[in-house]
Amino acid sequence: CRLFGISRQTYYQRLHAEVNRAARHAVMLAMVTQVRLAQPRIGTRKLYFLLQKRFEQAGLKVGRDGLFEALRRAHMLVRPRHSYRKTTNSKHHLHKHPNLIKHAAKPSMAEQLWVADITYIDTWETTGYLSLITDAHSRRIMGFHLHSSLHTDGVLKALRMALQQRQTDRQLVHHSDRGIQYCAQAYQRVQQRYGMVCSMTDGYDCYQNALAERVNGILKTELLTTRPRNLAQAAIMIRQAVQTYN
Missing domain, CATH: 1.10.10 (Arc Repressor Mutant, subunit A)
Structure with missing residues (x-):
């Protein structure tokens, strides 16, 4: 001293x-x-x-x-993972709707705006595709479905799950990219039947559907921490991850 x-x-x-x-x-x-x-x-x-x-x-x-x-x-910071795989095919002849939310105000309550997206899920046996419907105000995942292909049927199951949880009849905008699954007549018919207004990105800028992309990232990088063995195991893990997220 x-x-x-x-x-x-x-x-x-x-x-x-x-x-x-x-x-x-x-x-x-x-x-x-x-x-x-x-x-x-x-x-x-x-x-x-x-x-x-x-x-x-x-x-x-x-x-x-x-x-x-x-x-x-304490060496406990989480390093981000960076990966990308294309799940959107927008080069098709089907009608593409305009972007209604590009300059619109943020939703002030639930069930005003739903955002939809598809992301891939790798397993040790194969690759699956996860469809998500998220409420833009509450950030709650309203519907989800894991499917083995990029066909419209799997995307429709996620939408139907979301519609089953709908609590109001106020006008609802459905926003997505311009993928062929969302432009398909079967998907559009369900939106029309339930009075949904369709909105789509007007280019390849992922920030036009940023919330949906963000939710995809949270599920895959924060909650699905190990690679599942197959799609059956992946479906169980995704259900648990959605419950934790919500």
């Missing part, structure tokens, strides 16, 4: 503060680990949203940046 020009009291105060900080971090990381038992790849921003009240109840003063730093030091 004499060598560095500090008092013994200052040294022990600093040491005590370090011990207390280590103890607080241990409690915080234990809470994070508990959440990640169910969602191993959940990101830090969502962790902070889920755990903020628990941090306060435990007397932990943790901000979002502080949580990032603590997880970085």
Whole structure:
């Protein structure tokens, strides 16, 4: 202490503060680990949203940046996965509807706007395709179906599941890309029967259907953490993942 020009009291105060900080971090990381038992790849921003009240109840003063730093030091940050496979075939002769939401205001309540998309699901045996219908206001997945091909039948099953959960009769816009499945007459007939207004992207910009793409990413990168053996096992995992997400 004499060598560095500090008092013994200052040294022990600093040491005590370090011990207390280590103890607080241990409690915080234990809470994070508990959440990640169910969602191993959940990101830090969502962790902070889920755990903020628990941090306060435990007397932990943790901000979002502080949580990032603590997880970085503990090597617990989740690295994003980047992959892409084309599931949209928009080069067809079927009618393509205009983009009705490009300059529209955000929905103010549920069942004003549903967004639809298809993503691939790899298994050890084959590749499946997951169709999703998401409510743009609540962000709830209303309908989903895993199918073995890109035929319209599988996409229709997701739409019918969503319609079974519909609670109101207010005007509902259905937004999707210009894929042949959504433009097919069978799909369009179901939309017309239930009074849905069809909207589609007007180009190849994925940001025109950003919410649907985002939900796809959450399911695949945060909740489906292991590759299923086959489509039957994948269907079970997807059902559990949707329940967790919702």
